[in-house]
Amino acid sequence: MATEQQYYYDDVVKRLVQFSVIWAVVAMAVGVYLAAELVWPTIDFGQPWLSFGRLRPLHTNGIIFGFGVSALMATGFYSVQRTCHVPLFAPRLAWFLCYGWQLLVFLGGISLLAGWNTSKEYAELEWPFDIAITVLWVCFAIVFFGTIAIRKIKPIYISNWFYGALIIVVAIVHIVNNLAIPVTFSKSYSLYAGAQDAIVQWWYGHNAVGFLLTGGFLGMMYYFLPKQAGKPIWSYKLSVVAFWAFTYSYIWAGPHHLHYNAIPEWVQSLGMVMSLVLLAPSWATMVNGIMTVSGAWEKLRTDPALKFIVLSLAFYGLATFEGPMMAIRSVNVVSHFTDWTIGHVHSGALGWNAMITYGTFYFLVPRLVGTELYSVKLANMHFWLALAGTMLYIVSMWAAGVSQGLLWLSLDSTGELSYSFRDIMASMAPYYGLRFIAGLIFLAGTLLMAYNFYMTTRSRETVKVKPPAVDPAFGVAS
């Protein structure tokens, strides 16, 4: 299909970036509204579709599948063309995927507001959407692996392994976890029940985090960080070892979401041990990224894009340290069911996923239209808003979570509970207030970025870029 195309297909990349930014704004705004509902519980005005339980899955699905996956498709298509020295395989399919995916997120979001909800976290969409996701995901795989198959460069660059692992593993866990018997168009019953359903769900839930929010975004890091730093990846060997260790060990870690729950103890213990093992490949990758920037530190003063990416690595290190710690049963007994979990998720989602995506987009957007960023000053403001918002968010949720966890467990000298649930809940009000402000700050930064991109790209055509000549030392014999 793509035989005689001379230029990279960057129009579809640009469109996916635009959709990703739109979903970021929408889903984060929903998040801020949810935070406000926990402070002022009556602002749902008695409307079912504004109710916390229906909006919350819209927030998480909007971020993961709208913002996150659109960003991964955009950056994946951009980098796979450049690392393979060929335009996209099956470009029409890529366009179909681009719009099909947005339609899916849009209609899926409406279905969540209507109360179509499987209640399995990050897999809330009902069966018709699950089938649509599967079909679109196959399109993603065809375009991505097809491009690798027609590559002109013999070695497959490391970023592509991570995008590849994302496509393969997410497909498997999505299909297995969503197996269900449909009853009506909007309702199905899971093929698994009770404890077994829980084990399957968290095998999915943890690896959606693992291979999508961690692995996929590591693919982004491996291409865009060296590009921006102007240096090759620090250690190629380390990246190889870390990739396989990551792919092997992540899949085991799910049961740490079910510590002390009614599942077999050997499953919990295995999940805990493998979560601790996971620290090694996670930090190996972080060190590899930080060392790549080392020697180009002076660029941090002038380049907002690089600033975002370096900061995202710091939060990546923080979250991948915190995760294994929370997977230890004796820590988990305090943290489980508390706002600490919410803080942990957001140190990953805001500090790592959003920041690395913002950094990558600040790099990508001006290049796609062949101009300078509209305002570096606004981008720098965005950086500080993002940092302040993330810090305030996770610190307030740590404080809330740790105190919740300890107060729930607290017994007085006679062995009676020290505090009622109601009193502990009521004491959360200041933390929830701070979290709402933190979310607002972060959202404000994202809005600045959206405006900056609009001004950068408006009435500009996508630059046409030709694949460069292939170095014969690495070329594929044709």
Add this chain to the structure above:
Amino acid sequence: MNGMSLHKKLEENSALLIFGILFVSSIGGLVQVLPSLYQESLRTASVNTRPYDAVELTGRDIYIREGCSVCHSQQIRPIIAEVERYGPYSRAGEFVYDRPFMWGSKRTGPDLHRIGGKYSDDWHYIHLIDPRSVVPASIMPGYPWLAKRDVKTTDIQRKMRALKTLGHPYEEADIENSPSALEGLKEIDALIRYLQMMGTSFVEAEEEVQS
């Protein structure tokens, strides 16, 4: 041939790379998840655990629809403070008719696994419509629409048949009579019936052993 030159083959052959990812990532699932799907103890019902009747099932599906599990867990851990606060810890055998499971991951509100029988139906009714009228500091949303909407009677037979094919022991007569069991109920009534039976099977079983 050392490790890195062996690896060179992998990174120059996309089919090998795909196979490698598939192989390495599936080991964990095969060793850890698959065996637990065949573990009998996880699919054997506790003494008094029975499938949900038509009203309870309808109530449970409303609980799912409104996303109650976002803020309420249904899982009491075997920890002294939790057993004191909520009641006997949760056993795997109590959940064998739960599709999907509703253990949750967050307690913005309290655990509900043993909520059954703790409050009166009237209390639940008032609390669901306006939580702050009975718990002033509550941040739970109100659900006034549940008191206005009639329970849907058209899906219940299909629901129960689907669950029967998955092994829930429903009698054909129960399925036949299910729409009439729902006749005249508001959604809030079904939800309260579900809340009131939640976690009660275990307590009954314990009493049986004692007497």
